[in-house]
Amino acid sequence: MADKKTEEKVECAWEKYDDTEKRAVFDLANRYRAFMSKCKTERECVATFIEMAEEKGYKNLDDIIKNNGKLKAGDKVYANNYDKSLALFVVGERSFEEGMRILGAHIDSPRIDLKQNPLYEDTGFAMLKTHYYGGIKKYQWVTIPLALHGVVVRKDGTKVNIEIGEKADDPVFGITDLLIHLSKDQMGKSLKEAFTGEDLNITIGNIPVNDKEEKDRIKKNVLNILKSKYDITEEDFVSAEIEAVPAGPARDYGLDSSMVMAYGHDDRICAYTSFEAMMKIENPDKTCVTLLVDKEEIGSVGATGMHSKFFENALAEVMNAAGDYSELKLRRTLTNSMMLSSDVSAAFDPNYPSVTEKQNSAYFGKGVVFNKYTGSGGKGGSNDANPEYIARIRAIMDKNNVSWQTAELGKVDQGGGGTIAYILGNYGMNVIDCGIALHNMHAPWEIASKADIYEAVRGYHVFLLEA
Numbered sequence: 001m002a003d004k005k006t007e008e009k010v011e012c013a014w015e016k017y018d019d020t021e022k023r024a025v026f027d028l029a030n031r032y033r034a035f036m037s038k039c040k041t042e043r044e045c046v047a048t049f050i051e052m053a054e055e056k057g058y059k060n061l062d063d064i065i066k067n068n069g070k071l072k073a074g075d076k077v078y079a080n081n082y083d084k085s086l087a088l089f090v091v092g093e094r095s096f097e098e099g100m101r102i103l104g105a106h107i108d109s110p111r112i113d114l115k116q117n118p119l120y121e122d123t124g125f126a127m128l129k130t131h132y133y134g135g136i137k138k139y140q141w142v143t144i145p146l147a148l149h150g151v152v153v154r155k156d157g158t159k160v161n162i163e164i165g166e167k168a169d170d171p172v173f174g175i176t177d178l179l180i181h182l183s184k185d186q187m188g189k190s191l192k193e194a195f196t197g198e199d200l201n202i203t204i205g206n207i208p209v210n211d212k213e214e215k216d217r218i219k220k221n222v223l224n225i226l227k228s229k230y231d232i233t234e235e236d237f238v239s240a241e242i243e244a245v246p247a248g249p250a251r252d253y254g255l256d257s258s259m260v261m262a263y264g265h266d267d268r269i270c271a272y273t274s275f276e277a278m279m280k281i282e283n284p285d286k287t288c289v290t291l292l293v294d295k296e297e298i299g300s301v302g303a304t305g306m307h308s309k310f311f312e313n314a315l316a317e318v319m320n321a322a323g324d325y326s327e328l329k330l331r332r333t334l335t336n337s338m339m340l341s342s343d344v345s346a347a348f349d350p351n352y353p354s355v356t357e358k359q360n361s362a363y364f365g366k367g368v369v370f371n372k373y374t375g376s377g378g379k380g381g382s383n384d385a386n387p388e389y390i391a392r393i394r395a396i397m398d399k400n401n402v403s404w405q406t407a408e409l410g411k412v413d414q415g416g417g418g419t420i421a422y423i424l425g426n427y428g429m430n431v432i433d434c435g436i437a438l439h440n441m442h443a444p445w446e447i448a449s450k451a452d453i454y455e456a457v458r459g460y461h462v463f464l465l466e467a
Contacts, residue, residue, distance in 0.1 A: 011366070012365045012366060012451075013365055013366060013367050013403040013451040013452070013454070013455050014258075014365055014451050016401070016403070017451075024454070025450050025451060025453075025454040026257075026450065028276070028450075028453060028454050028457065029252075029260055029450040029453060029454075031276075032250075032260065032269070032272055032273075032453060033249070033250040033251070033252070033260055033262065034250075035048065035268075035272055036249075036250040036260075036262040036263070036264060036265075036268060036269075036272075037166075037249035037250045037262075039264075039268065040109075040147070040149050040243070040245045040263060040264060041149045041150060041243050041245070042083075042084040042085070042107050042108050042294045042304070043083050043084060043150075043151060043241075044149065045107040045268060045271065045292070046080060046083050046084060046085070046086050046107070046292070047083065049086055049088075049271075049275055049292065050078060050080060050086065052275070052279070053076075053078050053088060053275075053279070056076070056279050057076050058076040058077060058078045058088060059075070059076065059077050059078075060077070060078060060080070061077045061078060061079040061089075061314060061317060061318065061321075062079075062080070064077060064317075064321050065317055065321070069321060070321055070322070070323065071091050071318060071321040071322040072091065072322065073091050073092060073093045073283065074090070074091060074282070074283045075090070075091045076088070076089070076090050076091075077089050077091075077318060077321075079310075079314035079317070079318075081303070081304055081308075081310045081314075082303060082304050084107075084294040084304040085107070085291075085292060085293040085294045085304045085305075085310060086107075086291075086292045087289060087290070087291050087292075087310070087311055087314045087315075088275075088278055088289065088290045088291075088292075089287060089288070089289055089314075089315075089318050090278070090281050090282075090283075090284055090287065090288045090289075091287055091318070091322055092284045092285055092286040092287040092288065093283070093284070093285050093286075094285050094286050094287075095324065096287060096319050096322070096324050096329060096333040097324075097329050097332045097333055097336065098286060098336060099286060099333065099335075099336030099337040099338060099429075100286060100287040100288065100289050100333065100337040100338075101284075101286055101287075101288050101289070101337070101338055101339075101463060101464050101467045102288075102289040102290075102291060102337055102338070102339040102340070102424070102429075103274040103277065103278065103289070103290045103291065103339070103340050103342050103460055103463070103464065104274075104290075104291040104292075104293070104306075104339055104340070104341050104342060104420055104424060105267050105268075105270040105271040105274050105290075105291075105292055105293075105341075105342040105343065105435075106267045106271070106292070106293050106294065106295075106296030106297070106300075106306075106343070106420060107267070107268055107271045107292050107293070107294060108133075108134070108267075108294045108295055108296055108297050108298075109134070109245075109263070109264035109266055109267070109268065109297065110132075110133060110134035110135060110136045110266070110297055110442045111132070111133050111134065111136075111243045111244065111245050112130045112131075112132050112133065112136075112141060112146070112175075112200060112202075112243070112244040112245075113130060113131050113132070113133050113241075113242070113243055113244070114128055114129070114130055114131075114148075114150075114202075114237070114240070114242040114243075114244065115128075115129040115130060115131050116237060116238050116240075117129070117237060117238070118130070118237055118242075119204075119219060119222065119223070119234060119237065120216075120219065121216040121217075121218050121219040124206065124218065125203055125204075125205065125206055125218065126203075126204045126205035126206070126218045126219045126221070126222040127201045127202065127203060127204060128173075128201065128202040128204050128244075129201055130200050130201065130202060130244065131197065132197055132200060133243075133297065133298065134297030134298060134442070135297065135442055136442060137191065137442070137443065138191075138195035138196070138197070138199075138200060139191055139194065139195045140443050140444055141175060141200065141444060142174075142175045142176065142177040142195065142200075143174060143175070143176070143177045144174065144246060144247075144444055145165065145172035145173070145174060145246070145247040145248065146165065146172060146173045146174055146175070146202065146244045146245065146246065146247055147163070147164060147165025147166050147170075147172060147173070147244070147245055147246070147247035147248075148162055148163070148164045148165060148173065148242055148243070148244055149162060149163050149242070149243050149245055150162045150240060150241045150242035150243050151240065151241050151242075152230070152232050152236050152237070152239070152240040152242070153236075153239045153240065154232070154236055154239070155236075155239070160230050160231065160232055162230065162240075162242055165247040166247060166248070166249075170247075172247045173202050173203065173204055173244065173247075174202065174203060175200050175201065175202055175203070176203060202244060204222055205218055205219075205221060205222040205225075206218060207221050208220075208221055209221045209224065245263055245264075245444075246263040246444040246445060250262035250263070253447055257450075258365075258449065258450055258451070259364070259447050259448060259449055259450060260447070260448050260450060260453070261445050261446070261447050262445070262446060262448075263444055263445060263446070264446075265344060265436070265438050265441075265446035265447075265448050266343075266344045266438065266441055266442060266446060267296065267342070267343050267344055267435070269344060269435075269436050269438075269448055269453065269456075270342035270343055270344060270435045270436060270456070271292050271342070273342070273436070273453060273456040273457045273460060274290050274292070274342050274460050275290060275292070276457045276460075277290075277457050277458075277460035277461040277463075277464060278290040278460075278464065280461050281461075281464050281465070284464065284465065287318075288464045289315075291311055293305060293306045293310075293311075293420065296343075296419070296420055300420055300423060306420040306423045306424070307423060312330070312334070315330065315333065315334075316330055319333070331427075334427035334428070334429060335427055335428040335429055336429070337427075337429040337430075338389070338429060338430045338431075338467045339421075339424050339429055339430070339431040339432075340393075340431075340432060340433075340434040340460065340463055341383070341419050341420055341421035341424065341431050341432065341433045341434065342434060342435050342456075342460065343374075343419040343420070343421075343433055343435045344435045344436055344437070344438050344441060345362045345369040345371055345407050345409060345433075345435055345436070345437045345438070346361075346362065346407075346409050346410055346437065346438065346441055347361075347362050347363060347364050347437035347438055347439055348361040348362065348363050349439055355410050355411060355414045355415075356410050356411060356414075357408070357410075357411050357412075360406070360407060360408045361407050361408070361410075362405055362407035362437035363405065363437065364437060364439075364448075364449040364451075364452065365449050365451045365452065366403060366404075366405045366452075367402065367403025367404045367405055367451070367452060367455040367456075367459070368397075368402065368403070368404050368405075368434060368435070368436065368452065368455050368456045368459040368460075369404070369405055369406070369407050369434065369435055369436065369437050369452075370390070370393065370404060370405070370406045370407075370432055370433070370434050371406070371407055371408065371409065371432070371433035371434070371435075372384060372385050372390065372406065372432065372433075373385070373408075373433075374409055374416065374417055374418055374419055374421070374433055375416055375417075375418060376415060376416025376417070376418075377412070377413060377416065380416070381416075381418045381422065382418070382421075382422065383419075383421035383422040383425045383431055383432070383433070385421075385430065385431060385432035385433075386430060389430040389432060390432060392467070393432065393434075393463070393467070396462055396463060396466050396467060397459055397462070399462075399466075400458070400462040400466075402455055402458050402459045402462060403451070403455045404455070404459060407437070419433050421433050434459070434460075435456070436448055436449075436452045436453060436456050437449070437452060
């Protein structure tokens with residue numbers, strides 16, 4: 001560990017690392033790259049997090065409930081919500097009513113979903129119809145190799161996990177674009193008009209079955225392959241959840257390998273760093289929680305989004321198993337809690353300086369980013385954290401030599417974005433957005449600094465210990 005200079009803030013986090021700590025930065029980045037290469041859907045994230053949490057002694061809350069089990073200080077439990085969101089708890093020594101320390105992130109990312117009736121044949125190709133998910137620039141998703149990840153649920157309830165396009169010998173898929181030689185009309189349109197949602201159809205096959213009497217012979221061949229390899233039929237697509245995502249592993253980025261390029265940094269980078277911090281927690285004084293949710297990219301709606309009652313219900317069950325539940329205590333617990341809404345921020349990009357205001361922008365290598373408010377325009381849709389809470393967080397970060405910075409999401413009237421912060425703020429708890437700055441946010445491949453990943457884990461950890 002480098003010498004701590006708590007009174008003098010280091011301009012760039014890389015400058016404070018000795019060789020030992022720099023190795024720790026790269027070791028963490030290697031673990032993170034492996035996770036991001038493997039986990040490209042919400043279900044894959046939840047399954048992997050549960051596996052890792054159980055290795056650290058976490059128990060399934062459902063089993064506690066079924067067995068009328070009891071919880072005590074130091075116990076670790078997780079609640080799984082439809083395999084698409086997850087809450088992890090370490091029970092503290094102090095009463096729940098005194099509040100909890102919560103890290104909250106989302107594990108869904110912009111992507112392209114298959115429609116419920118996706119497969120069709122057109123002019124010598126088998127194709128898949130899609131419906132994009134979240135805010136994307138559609139032109140970024142054409143001509144790149146895509147993989148298919150997801151689950152198919154048959155009528156009898158059995159499930160087939162799908163992952164095609166990640167192994168070296170797997171086929172990949174894609175959305176075609178018009179050749180430059182014939183794109184005069186296309187090039188005259190705006191980017192928004194040139195690429196429409198209904199045009200994002202994925203090419204999946206070109207070989208027909210031998211039976212020339214068969215209708216849609218190429219589609220039939222694709223169905224034969226699906227039946228042979230996965231034992232699924234065309235009708236099974238109706239009860240499937242299949243996502244088209246960029247194919248290939250996360251990679252080191254830059255000649256100095258100082259950055260990570262991956263699909264889904266937004267917001268799995270904050271989910272993973274929150275999880276790493278949570279796994280370090282043993283016997284806390286206050287109950288610690290890491291909350292990983294779905295659907296943030298489309299408004300935090302539905303049974304697996306932050307607007308659902310999942311977290312509130314899971315907390316009620318934990319408090320009940322700890323012998324400390326009442327409706328009033330639940331409400332007091334939520335109100336008295338403190339949270340870091342762990343979500344990404346936009347890093348200053350020298351290629352596009354006009355959309356940011358340098359004095360209030362995030363920068364690579366300067367550590368974890370605090371956004372007092374997000375939203376758009378006149379702070380529309382933001383949480384806007386209290387200054388008393390920010391002062392407390394500042395003191396914790398500086399005491400522990402965590403590199404941190406503050407930022408807004410671009411210039412005031414340039415655009416904006418939202419997080420889950422305001423939803424937890426509705427309980428009356430103190431919440432602030434705190435995450436990692438990115439380049440290429442919402443693009444198929446996003447970029448982050450390894451130093452910022454490391455500082456985020458450190459910042460989240462000391463928050464859980466001391467807030």
